[in-house]
Amino acid sequence: MSLCGSIEKGKGINMLYINDLTKNYGSFTAVNHLSLHIPEGDLFGFVGPNGAGKTTTIRIVCGLLRASRGSVRIGSTAAAVGSKEMKRMIGYVPDFFGVYDNLKVREYMDMYGSMYGMHSRDITKLTDDLLELVNLSDKKEVYVDTLSRGMKQRLCVARALLHNPRLLILDEPSSGLDPRARVEMKELLKNLHSMGKTIVISSHILSELSEMCNSIGIMNRGQLITAGRIEDIMQQISGGKRMHIQIASGMETATRILKEQAGVKIESVRENEIMILFSGADEEISALIGLMIQNQVVLTGFYREEGSLESLFMQLTGGGAQ
């Protein structure tokens, strides 16, 4: 049975619809009945170990590979994968930046703009704006092959944005980049997200994704294990929010109150700390704290444990990423 990862986001409409996508290479199934809907304006992270099927999925969406089964749709259009209409809606950044010798940054942008059928006047104007966005304005007349890898990757993002796509897809955008270039790339993507672009990133670097993305999809062995907002998945997996309550006095009273509350499960009780799993709303937490204080419990600390994407990933897939 296929798992459909649908990320609810207010009233927003979905940008990318992947329905029952399957890709077979002979007897090997690279993507197995993948269904996923990504809302407009989302920054979606595609996570999975090597061979999970992330790149295959991305290549199918971009029209670089034919699916064995299933369908891909962007927004409300009914354009077929690989059609010009679909290609106009997607900006694709591969994991590796291929270089042409003797081609300047301006000419590189001009070439790809022409490939999208844009007029040279529009290309020139957009090139200036996009190079400024990716912080490469001063490199316009520089040969592409002389740029650093980080610069090339940012140029590739600028190139992918040239035709103003509705969906930007990046396959391992940070692979091979130094820490500084990674930070710059992350900031650029956050910037684009704040501008309202729908972005899909596939990456191994989970810490980076957890900082950038508001939703993720975890793939393993061609199947989508789960998809949704990071905090929702965390909560879903752990069964609630994990809270640490540090107590100076009134430990027994506090334990009794917590046991009596619905939606609270005591995980551990130490000398001065109780760890609970809370499945109620945020307002109910403040009511719970108020009740403990009313009952003469002296609290010295109270905090919510932030689950990491790494631990979640390991729990779901049994490892495989950084």
Added chain:
Amino acid sequence: MKLRWNPIVKKDLQVTARSMRLSWGLFAYEAVLTMAFLLALSVIQQMGSSFYSYGNVYGYLIYLFPVLSVAQVCIVALIVPIITASAISGEKERQTFDIMLTTCMSPFSIVLGKVMSAVLRILFFVAAGMPIMALAFVVGGLSWSYLFYFVLTIILLSLLSGSVGILCSALCHRSITAVILSYAFYFVIYILTFLPMMLKGLVAQVENMGESMLPLLFNPIIFYEEFFMQLMAGESLFGGETSNFTRSEVGFLTYHLSQGKVWMFLSAACIFLLSFLLLLAAAWKVNPMNASSGRKRKQN
């Protein structure tokens, strides 16, 4: 409607123009052409000084034109597959081909752009060889229109060689394999088209060759032989008033096609058609929506 450059042609020409390879290529082309000229000149001088020529060396200088033309044809036929055979596979090796395929350019536009850029590069070479070619015109007897017709045939040959190269490039993942496959393809077009005729004439030893010569319509060697025969002697390689063939020697179709200039024009049309079909096959092969799903790509 404004005529737009194919972006691939524009990019390829920009990149090539800045490369030292173009300069070295032009130098080599000119050098080979000069050697062909000097060799032809020394042969002509020997012929002019023979007993029967009465010392009239100028009468033979007209043959510089076909000699230099054939030299150019040979160079073009040899270098165009090298240029185009690495066109698609080179993009694949650089990993730029996927990006190209995600743009609005159709696979046919991509392969056509690659072949056209190769044809234009060849025209640079041919233009650079014009001063040497012009030496054949110094002594007269030739019309400048011959040069124009020759350039047209060079474009046709470049198109065929380029289409062969681009198809092999689309079929292979490595440039070197694509170049080797291109020359294997050449063997089929240039040599195997003689096979039906040879089988009929040598093996079966029948007097009537039938239509076994028709595959030669696709053979550039026969096309150029016919082209130079028509241009220099005004008669066909096969037929006409002073025909090599009689109706009893060849089939009905071959006999009628070999009359006048029909063979030359029909052969040009066949070569053009073959080039177009090869381009279509290359475009079909590079289209990811048509690619077979047997090969497993890198996955993450």
